Amino acid sequence: MTVQAWTFLLVAASFALYIGIAVWSRASTTQDFYVAGTGVSPLANGMATAADWMSAASFISMAGLISFMGYDGSVYLLGWTGGYVLLALLLAPYLRKYGAFTVPDFVGDRYYSQVARIVAVVCAIFVSFTYVAGQMRGVGIVFGRFLEVDINLGVAIGMAIVFFYAVLGGMKGITYTQVAQYCVLIFAYMVPAIFLSIMITGNPIPQLGLGGVDQATGVALLERLNGLHAELGFAPYTSGSKSTLDVFFITAALMVGTAGLPHVIIRFYTVPRVRDARISVGWALLFISLLYTTAPAVAVFARTNLIASVDEVPYSEVPEWFTNWEATGLVSFEDANGDGLIQYVGPASAETNELTVDRDIMVLANPEIADLPGWVIGLVAAGGLAAALSTAAGLLLVISSAVSHDLLKRSLMPQITEKQELLAARIAAGLAVLVAGYFGMNPPGFVAQVVAFAFGLAASSFFPVIILGIFSKRTTREGAILGMIAGITFTAAYIVYFNFMHPELNSAEHWWIGISPEGIGTVGMLLNFTITVVVSRFTPEPPPQVQVLVDLIRVPRGAGEAHELNI
């Protein structure tokens, strides 16, 4: 079978599986639709969270980014895993005990204020839409590269699939498809990584291979790569070039942002008990770390392979994968000195660099570089689609529940029946799919950048007010509202100023004390914390029933059905 036939077969089989699950797990109540009837087992929820969390960016782009950034790529590895510790320790168990359907639900009730609820709804929709547009784009790109389908048609196919299981099954359908999607994506990620690790280091475990010895030269792999980098005029791979301060702030913004993203938080509403919420964060991070500890290994293998297989190689003798990807325009060679050899060199070299490689192809091209069979390539396509679709579905649910539950049921039309609310949720999910699809087909030029900034926005809006809402009874609605508005406005303004208004000033010497727009969410978060705490001191303390509520969410007992309560 050809590579294309394998790809068609595996993608079609995985889609059929998702649809089958959607039909089997239809939602019949709003509780099913919003929180899967709170009946998901912690292990299944861990897998679903992992798939929900790992997007097209994690699957397709991250290893490539790290490959080109070296040590600096650690911001993604630390930033996108460390937030789970915060979730387990500070958020998930208490939000599960509270038993809401959405994040604005909690914010509105804890801060006894419709204004707080609406501010939270706006933040949730804004963060989720910026994120989902990137996912639909990812779907289109995978279709375009592997199946030679037009990108727009690819987006439309992806929309149809998500529409089917998100609208029909709500959270219940999404949860069980995400479990399947996790299995597909992790298998697709590990298989080529294991092959590569054996090829380069002789060790079948990529995580260990990274610290192993390069088979070809007998030198430690990382030492060899640092040596190659020094020779070619790149910064040392294991040291990086960003300032320590900036790495610190970017990592913090990504970690805290992870813990504040509504589509991640709501996953922990779906388990039966508080103790299940705690342990399912553990499972989620375990499943995520499988990919996240493999990615830096893949990055090093790919980097070493790339340099070894193309530098100073005559253009006429390049490997086949090089020619294949050259056709897509993602690899390009310009023989600046006319010697017919490829010079791939860094900024510190005396020679001129002649090779441009798109960082996204590192994961996608890996199976070809390693000369793996056609089914592995098809598997990578199915894995990339699983990663993008699972994240898109989770985000769409946040948007639909923000509209049908927080905006309609809890604010504008409290008299609607459960049936009407469920219908509204389905319509909202459907509309959200259409909007997401539109952005996928007509991406505003800044989508890729904005996705990275969604973390800063989540960090500077939700995280502080949720934490303070649980850990400090004295926190008032005035404090929370002003804190959220100040945090998100400051962060958004800094990002817009440097990226859209004055991109020419976007460099370290102009940044405030050297903090890049990617890391500014941390400052926004600290600002939000400070304002919330200070304003709370000077405003009347929360009403007694809210303080009782805080006492209740701090102890696990009584999270199940109301009749089990026996305090």
Add this chain to the structure above:
Amino acid sequence: MSERPHFGEAAGRPSVTDPETVARHEEYWRRNIRYVGIMIAIWFTVSYLCGIVFAEALNALTLPGTNYPLGFWFAQQGAIYVFVVLIFVYVWLMNRLDLEFQVDEGSDA
């Protein structure tokens, strides 16, 4: 804000007024905060201190038995392993604490 607040599943529960229970819950919360503090300190040390602030200095060493520069290892592998272990340890400690203070959710709820 004329609408009465609604408290999700926690609505309509009797508030706890019995002084013994209140004291027990307060002690439970203090112990929880202490665990959280210890965990956060470890979390901060492995990621921000070992992986970022002192990474360059630690890179002079390698992880014993391997060829990883130590700071680089913390930043790209080690901290993540510690995160996973931290969560499972916290879960274990809290499940024990829930039982000790009789705030657990029972075995089959």
